[in-house]
Amino acid sequence: MTGYAAALWSLIYGLLGLFWLLGGKGFPFGKNDPQAEMMGSFLSNLNIDFGGPVIAIAGLVGTVVALAMVMTWGRRFPRTLLLSIAWIMSGTLIFVVPDSRIAQNFAYLFLLHFDLLDWRVVNQVYCIVGGFIWGASAIAYFRLTRDACGNCGRNDVDEGSSAKAAAKWGKWFTYLAVIMAFPYGIVRWAWALGIPLGTNDLSMVGNEDNLIAEAILGGLCIGGGFLTLGLIQKWGVIFPRWCLFLAGKQIPIWFVMVPAILMSAIITITGLKLSPQIIFMIMNGSIKHENWGQFVPFLFWLPWGIFLGIAILSYYLKRRGRCKHCGRL
Structure with a gap:
């Protein structure tokens, strides 16, 4: 289930990247985000000419990789390759794309202050959700390929952590x-x-x-x-x-x-x-x-x-x- 969710998430975001590349509005990085540098964004200099194709390609690759982890034809690919891509996707979406506005807006929820919530923040939340989905997909695939229990991750030869x-x-x-x-x-x-x-x-x-x-x-x-x-x-x-x-x-x-x-x-x-x-x-x-x-x-x-x-x-x-x-x- 998590693999299909990762595939759907990647497809949607990849299509967004293609949309931005073709001139669509709403690219949430670089010069379109004047607060990026102040809020510690790692992507404050990302322009649409580079970011658009990268997001579109990453979305396409992510869709294929996510489906490969849950479908039989995916066995043709090396396990290490699929796992590496899955963890890179998860880490990038959770720790690279978002910035300190996530904590800022979370704290301001308790103050009933929503003025700072905009599309750029929504995009970061969507990426964090995608990162967790990819992380769950990587864990599920790792357990599947080592003949471990899909629920707890343990197998017959796994001593585990007491x-x-x-x-x-x-x-x-x-x-x-x-x-x-x-x-x-x-x-x-x-x-x-x-x-x-x-x-x-x-x-x-x-x-x-x-x-x-x-x-x-x-x-x-x-x-x-x-x-x-x-x-x-x-x-x-x-x-x-x-x-x-x-x-x-x-x-x-x-x-x-x-x-x-x-x-x-x-x-x-x-x-x-x-x-x-x-x-x-x-x-x-x-x-x-x-x-x-x-x-x-x-x-x-x-x-x-x-x-x-x-x-x-x-x-x-x-x-x-x-x-x-x-x-x-």
């Missing part, structure tokens, strides 16, 4: 993810309380118009950090007492993993796009003691996203238990 081992190393990555979540949140809460931590721009500190926004933005990070602890706590497996009629029931693994994976991707994307700019600003002296609070906390986002992703993997390995489809443990 739940006890995952609990040990996962605990430390969870703690690291929690720590990385705090710097940005602490700075934002300081501004909301009127404390000029890392800034001399008084318009950003204690401003009644910004107070709620800063408090919410800081709260999302700090609250997310504390929620991350659920990956290693009992209340991350069993609904706590205050959940009323759900109290005492086991939390479905997807209920935790879906939002956690999404947040890990958003945080990693933002950190990946902003960190190079911030490091360059530090090296050329643009960031000083009077403005570091506006930039430096974002340097923690890339390791935050990576550590969170590893912690999620540990959570999955601990909770997957015996497979209901193949019976393997």
Whole structure:
């Protein structure tokens, strides 16, 4: 199923590339995106003469590769080739195409602020969805070609990762993810309380118009950090007492993993796009003691996203238990 979804996604985006190449409006990169460089886009210099053909060809190749992974004629192609293309598609769509506007618009949803949502952001969301579809397709194909269970990925010769081992190393990555979540949140809460931590721009500190926004933005990070602890706590497996009629029931693994994976991707994307700019600003002296609070906390986002992703993997390995489809443990 995921292979067909990847094929459909690729066909649609490939046709969009052809449309833009033939003069259609809406090419979302390069000079058509004036905010690209400021938001850390890796594609701020991509023009339609190059980008249009690349997207069209990538869409065509992706369609063929996705179908090859699920149809019998695809056995003629080397397994490594198909898997490599699938993972390249997934990584490019999730980590190369989007920029920090994904996190920006996600945060602003809690402020009921939708003015920054435009076609360029919608295109990035579509690409992220495509990246996850391609990632799922790669995993499904990998399992199929190694005679593994399509549900859990284990086979008769696979020893797998024990739940006890995952609990040990996962605990430390969870703690690291929690720590990385705090710097940005602490700075934002300081501004909301009127404390000029890392800034001399008084318009950003204690401003009644910004107070709620800063408090919410800081709260999302700090609250997310504390929620991350659920990956290693009992209340991350069993609904706590205050959940009323759900109290005492086991939390479905997807209920935790879906939002956690999404947040890990958003945080990693933002950190990946902003960190190079911030490091360059530090090296050329643009960031000083009077403005570091506006930039430096974002340097923690890339390791935050990576550590969170590893912690999620540990959570999955601990909770997957015996497979209901193949019976393997």
